[in-house]
Amino acid sequence: MADRRKYVIPGDVVTSGPFRPEQNVILEGNDIISTVVGISEIYDDSVKVIPLTGKYLPKIDDLVIGKVVSHTSLSWELDINSCYIGFLPAMDVFGRDFSTHSDELSSKLKTGDLVAARIANFDRTRDPLITISDRDLGKIDDGVLVKISTSKVPRLIGKKGSMIQMIENGTNAAVTIGQNGWVVVACESAEGLSKAKKAIEMVNEKAHIANLTDLIQDMLNEKDES
Amino acid sequence: MATVSVIDELKKAQILELLEQGKRVDGRALDEPREIKIEINAIPKANGSARVYLGDTDVLCGVKIQPDRPFPDVGDKGMFMCTAELLPLSHPTVETGPPRDDVIELARVVDRGIRESHMVDVSQLVIEKDKSVVGVFADVVAIDYDGNYFDACSYAATAALLTSKTPTWEMVDDQPTVVEGGEKQLPTSTIPVSVTMGKIGNHIVVDPNGDEWASMDCRVTITTDSDGHIVALQKGGSDGFTQDEINQCGDLSIKVGAKIREQLKSAQQESQ
Numbered sequence A: 001m002a003d004r005r006k007y008v009i010p011g012d013v014v015t016s017g018p019f020r021p022e023q024n025v026i027l028e029g030n031d032i033i034s035t036v037v038g039i040s041e042i043y044d045d046s047v048k049v050i051p052l053t054g055k056y057l058p059k060i061d062d063l064v065i066g067k068v069v070s071h072t073s074l075s076w077e078l079d080i081n082s083c084y085i086g087f088l089p090a091m092d093v094f095g096r097d098f099s100t101h102s103d104e105l106s107s108k109l110k111t112g113d114l115v116a117a118r119i120a121n122f123d124r125t126r127d128p129l130i131t132i133s134d135r136d137l138g139k140i141d142d143g144v145l146v147k148i149s150t151s152k153v154p155r156l157i158g159k160k161g162s163m164i165q166m167i168e169n170g171t172n173a174a175v176t177i178g179q180n181g182w183v184v185v186a187c188e189s190a191e192g193l194s195k196a197k198k199a200i201e202m203v204n205e206k207a208h209i210a211n212l213t214d215l216i217q218d219m220l221n222e223k224d225e226s
Numbered sequence B: 001m002a003t004v005s006v007i008d009e010l011k012k013a014q015i016l017e018l019l020e021q022g023k024r025v026d027g028r029a030l031d032e033p034r035e036i037k038i039e040i041n042a043i044p045k046a047n048g049s050a051r052v053y054l055g056d057t058d059v060l061c062g063v064k065i066q067p068d069r070p071f072p073d074v075g076d077k078g079m080f081m082c083t084a085e086l087l088p089l090s091h092p093t094v095e096t097g098p099p100r101d102d103v104i105e106l107a108r109v110v111d112r113g114i115r116e117s118h119m120v121d122v123s124q125l126v127i128e129k130d131k132s133v134v135g136v137f138a139d140v141v142a143i144d145y146d147g148n149y150f151d152a153c154s155y156a157a158t159a160a161l162l163t164s165k166t167p168t169w170e171m172v173d174d175q176p177t178v179v180e181g182g183e184k185q186l187p188t189s190t191i192p193v194s195v196t197m198g199k200i201g202n203h204i205v206v207d208p209n210g211d212e213w214a215s216m217d218c219r220v221t222i223t224t225d226s227d228g229h230i231v232a233l234q235k236g237g238s239d240g241f242t243q244d245e246i247n248q249c250g251d252l253s254i255k256v257g258a259k260i261r262e263q264l265k266s267a268q269q270e271s272q
Helices: A090-094 A150-157 A159-171 A190-205 A212-225 B009-020 B101-116 B149-162 B210-215 B243-271
Strands: A006-008 A013-016 A025-028 A031-034 A038-042 A046-051 A063-071 A075-079 A085-089 A114-121 A129-131 A144-147 A174-177 A182-186 B036-040 B048-054 B057-068 B079-086 B126-128 B132-144 B165-172 B175-185 B193-200 B203-206 B218-224 B230-237
Touching: A013 A038, A013 A046, A025 A046, A063 A085, A063 A174, A063 A182, A085 A090, A085 A114, A144 A190, A144 B009, A150 A159, A150 A174, A150 A190, A159 A174, A159 A190, A159 A212, A182 A190, A190 A212, B009 B193, B009 B210, B036 B149, B036 B243, B048 B149, B057 B149, B057 B165, B079 B101, B079 B149, B101 B149, B101 B193, B101 B218, B101 B230, B126 B165, B132 B149, B132 B165, B149 B193, B149 B218, B149 B243, B193 B210, B193 B230, B193 B243, B203 B243, B218 B243, B230 B243
Parallel strands: A085 A129, B079 B132
Antiparallel strands: A006 A038, A013 A031, A025 A031, A038 A046, A063 A075, A063 A114, A075 A085, A114 A129, A144 A182, A174 A182, B036 B048, B048 B057, B057 B132, B126 B132, B165 B175, B193 B203, B193 B218, B218 B230
16 A cells, blocks of 8 residues: 555646546546645555645535634525535524524524534535534534644544544543534643644644554653653 | 634633633733744845734835925925735735725824834935925735734834935936935934734733734724834724723833834844
8 A cells, every 4th residue: 555655746647547536636548647736545446636735625414613704694604614605594503484584693603603514515516505403513612623634634533533532532522523624622621622632733733644643642641640 | 804804702712711810822921922023124125124023923014215206285304104015815814906994004003103203204304395305115014914913014114114224315407316325324213113902801912913813802002102102092993991991001002112112123233
């Protein structure tokens, strides 16, 4: 696997041959060409490039953290760290019998509130439709927002959630990770909070390092003693 | 901010909670400005220039000195003009196009602080009375924004003016002509220092950073001169100050301003 990974820039030929082009690559003739700066990965029959940087591109069913930036009489607008604005219809919060006369949107969510939400629908032609009507979704009442690079989110979660579990266990913090690179950390103790924040920032900065798990573990342990 | 940059409520609550304990988000004391770094002559070909870093706020000022026709009512005085602008690269919410209200305010506050302190001695900038005078133009742009662009722009303009060199002109055939080897220091009399204070809850903080700027209820910018006299004041934001708070801000601006003035002075001395 290791030798199949390489750093690429837009225009680089990742490989040639009968591969299926997946994310961030285009097929031109027989060549598969990268469209972003990132790390290329070649699988048995497909090729993709994991971008090193970039804004969040919504995907249906992604859990994201959104910030309410404004609202109309029918919907809220959410900043979801993307080039698109999240669209949260009032009916999603007030239910089917929502009425513009009797229900005031700012009574439920006001500008500046953070919400855990899910991308309900997105087809690139319209702004992504957001929903918060699900278990664990909705307004976030406490915690601190940490912003990391979108491309580092999988690293923060780790294999089957191993990384984030380790951070949560080591600090007693509750961490909500949005696929859009926004992470909310909540913890009873101020010490745990700052440690969890530091761990998340460390993952963000050192995502490319091979033995990151050990580094994080060391950092979590080390502070316990002091 | 140029357009509304919304701060999340959790951060706002955290800032206020820390202030209740007498602390700030970035660990500073309430009356402590961020670290100021002054780079003189950032633009080698300008008559004077300075780049100022106030924490993560980064601004650049260039000074252009050239002969000009005087204003008809003040033919015995030179001209001084200061502008300030935010570049789109300074913050995601800043767009190109005509300046918005807050950017117009920024330019006016920076200009007023320097103008009303009479820092630039315009009476010495006359080539021939009523015919030709010297104009001094200080243009400031914000390159990176992290709160309190008022003070950063003001320090940059002041530092650039302090270190500006002006050519000398004389009238030859009714035209102002440069005198060879006549370059001299721009005549300045005092060093104005603006100090911006924000009010968050019932707390006054000096030099609010980006997050504090977005969560403050109101602000006041007070400019003092070298004698410690208040020469200009601008209040912004929708909330108000009590009389005691305004007095406190006045004292703070003199105390904090004095320290910053020393930094401007040493930057001036180092450049010579």
